[in-house]
Amino acid sequence: MKGIFDEKQPGPEFARGRFERGRGRRGPHGHRGPGFGPGFGPGFGQGFGPGFGPGFGPGFGRGGRRASRGDVRAAILSLLAEAPSNGYGLIKTIAAKTGGIWRPSPGSIYPTLQQLVDEGLIEALSEGRGTEFSLTDAGKAYVAEHAEEMENAWNAEPDSADRDFHQSIGKLMGAIHQFRTGVTEEQRGAAIEKMDETRRALYKILAD
Structure with missing residues (x-):
């Protein structure tokens, strides 16, 4: 199946490499x-x-908390239950919600968004750069039925x-x-x- 990100850059964090910005004399x-x-x-x-x-x-952000794919999936669903968002917005919101302890990478967010679209739990509200997503009716029902899973996505802390x-x-x-x-x-x-x-x-x- 052709993915929603196959022909476009999913977010501004892909525009320039992290290390290119950090290159000095x-x-x-x-x-x-x-x-x-x-x-x-x-x-x-x-x-x-x-x-x-x-x-x-x-x-320590990424290094301080190792999130499983399930954590990322549940976090995305719980945030989209509050409001539509694009991938970059989800990364920023997760980082803000955890005080910087957890900042998932684009490499974990965008494939998970694609998977959730394939499962029919979320839908794209537009096409192109900065695509926003929202829960489908099936997604809303899933979040309601898995409230504990949604909550547990935010509970893991570094020892x-x-x-x-x-x-x-x-x-x-x-x-x-x-x-x-x-x-x-x-x-x-x-x-x-x-x-x-x-x-x-x-x-x-x-x-x-």
């Missing part, structure tokens, strides 16, 4: 940007953001150990950010040496 030690470049922005920019943004968010680990990474990246500008060659060289030591120490932990 190479500094004196072969690293991006002056130190790290726009890919690390204020608060590390789009890749890391305040609280480390969409990539890391409070609880404390996972959260502590990600917070520690955030603190480390915050310290690294200080070397982005306004440091001497000697300070930057000392930082690189320390980061290399830390990397080797981490690999040693894995080897023990």
Whole structure:
């Protein structure tokens, strides 16, 4: 069956690659940007953001909560029960509703939308870029009959150990950010040496 996304870009997040936006100049030690470049922005920019943004968010976004395909499906249905939306809007709403803990990727949202269309639970309200979807009568009945499933889609949280680990990474990246500008060659060289030591120490932990 021909899919609704076969001949069009499903949303603006596909327009430019994430890493293309983060491409910076190479500094004196072969690293991006002056130190790290726009890919690390204020608060590390789009890749890391305040609280480390969409990539890391409070609880680290995608990395902080591993959603199953069932979670994504139920989340989409529960949100469309509230109001029609397009794929990009669903991604933003899920991230906002979970305080940035969960930000599903376009690669999980759009195939799930197609699957729900195929199942007759949702329908496209238009065609082309930014297509909005709404529940069909069958979809409304499904949501009503599976209220617990809809609620459980929002209940999973990262455990404390996972959260502590990600917070520690955030603190480390915050310290690294200080070397982005306004440091001497000697300070930057000392930082690189320390980061290399830390990397080797981490690999040693894995080897023990």
